[in-house]
Amino acid sequence: MREFAGRTAFITGGASGIGLGMAKVFAWAGMNVVAGDIREDHIAAAHDAIADEGLAERVRFIRLDVTDREAFAAAAEEADAMFGKLHVLCNNAGIGLLKPISTASEADWDWAIDVNLNSMFNGVKALLPRIRKHGEGGHVVNTASMAGVLQYSQAGIYVTTKFAVVGFSEALRAELAPEGIGVSAFCPGGVRTNIREYEKTRPERFAVEAETRSGPPPGFSFTEEQRARLASLTASPEEAGELVLQGIRDNALYIFTAPEFRAGVEERFAAIRRALGQDEERAAVARELIPGLVGSPIYNEAP
Numbered sequence: 001m002r003e004f005a006g007r008t009a010f011i012t013g014g015a016s017g018i019g020l021g022m023a024k025v026f027a028w029a030g031m032n033v034v035a036g037d038i039r040e041d042h043i044a045a046a047h048d049a050i051a052d053e054g055l056a057e058r059v060r061f062i063r064l065d066v067t068d069r070e071a072f073a074a075a076a077e078e079a080d081a082m083f084g085k086l087h088v089l090c091n092n093a094g095i096g097l098l099k100p101i102s103t104a105s106e107a108d109w110d111w112a113i114d115v116n117l118n119s120m121f122n123g124v125k126a127l128l129p130r131i132r133k134h135g136e137g138g139h140v141v142n143t144a145s146m147a148g149v150l151q152y153s154q155a156g157i158y159v160t161t162k163f164a165v166v167g168f169s170e171a172l173r174a175e176l177a178p179e180g181i182g183v184s185a186f187c188p189g190g191v192r193t194n195i196r197e198y199e200k201t202r203p204e205r206f207a208v209e210a211e212t213r214s215g216p217p218p219g220f221s222f223t224e225e226q227r228a229r230l231a232s233l234t235a236s237p238e239e240a241g242e243l244v245l246q247g248i249r250d251n252a253l254y255i256f257t258a259p260e261f262r263a264g265v266e267e268r269f270a271a272i273r274r275a276l277g278q279d280e281e282r283a284a285v286a287r288e289l290i291p292g293l294v295g296s297p298i299y300n301e302a303p
């Protein structure tokens with residue numbers, strides 16, 4: 001997508017943090033935005049922030065729980081009535097439930113899968129038909145994380161959901177490319193948001209004893225000095241939003257914010273290469289007979 005003025009985006013988790021950053025940046029570029037969010041207080045504050053910027057006409061907020069398929073369908077209708085044609089879907093809502101897999105409860109696991117992963121499918125089901133309908137092309141951005149390409153032992157559930165979001169995005173990109181609809185996996189590093197407040201959105205059906213609720217994992221306790229150095233690696237929500245807009249413009253396969261993790265990614269791929277071995281004859285057969293897996297444009301032609 002190269003034209004943004006007058007086009008419409010739907011952003012989930014759009015009333016805080018990265019989603020709100022995207023909403024502002026998109027509106028600055030002349031787009032209309034429908035921002036869905038589960039938290040009424042975030043919606044109220046975001047509404048005021050957007051009004052202060054003089055963007056109230058272009059950015060509308062609706063209450064939406066991304067795990068609720070019926071509500072998603074109704075939100076799609078609502079967005080249609082507000083601005084008409086939809087071009088961009090940002091599946092961004094997520095919870096930062098950072099807990100190791102081995103000590104997590106069933107409720108933690110189910111809740112994280114529901115919000116961070118099932119919501120991606122729900123968003124595509126509800127809104128992709130509206131992007132397809134006008135035939136003008138469009139773009140889907142799925143917010144994964146740096147934890148979608150690198151594991152972190154204290155955050156196994158989160159890592160599982162975010163690795164899945166990257167796979168979901170790559171496969172959907174291959175599916176939709178012939179229709180002129182781009183798909184990007186957005187993998188931010190640290191962004192200064194309200195992500196640590198996620199317990200406030202835990203629904204009754206995923207309730208856990210208060211003492212087992214997840215706080216910051218042990219690896220996340222830093223000294224003041226370390227904290228300051230880490231802060232220098234983080235981005236603002238608006239900076240993240242700018243990178244997403246550029247990624248849509250470039251039809252990027254991946255959108256990253258944090259080059260400091262490149263070394264870790266190279267280590268991971270080196271481990272995969274070592275384990276996989278190499279056989280050029282077999283690769284030639286695969287390239288010819290299963291080109292969706294070896295030689296795929298998804299990896300070879302993406303910016």
Ligand SMILES: NC(=O)c1ccc[n+]([C@@H]2O[C@H](COP(=O)([O-])OP(=O)(O)OC[C@H]3O[C@@H](n4cnc5c(N)ncnc54)[C@H](O)[C@@H]3O)[C@@H](O)[C@H]2O)c1
Pocket residue numbers: 012013014015016017018019036037038039042064065066067092093094095096115143144145146187188189190191192193194195196197198201
């Ligand atoms: N902040 C970071 O450092 C960081 C890094 C990597 C990835 N991410 C991802 O970015 C995305 C946005 O998070 P953020 O950092 O802006 O946090 P945030 O908490 O500031 O914003 C997330 C928003 O999503 C909303 N939300 C939560 N559950 C929802 C639900 N079921 N339905 C609808 N809305 C819901 C929240 O109310 C909140 O307004 C998440 O997917 C997160 O995993 C964040």
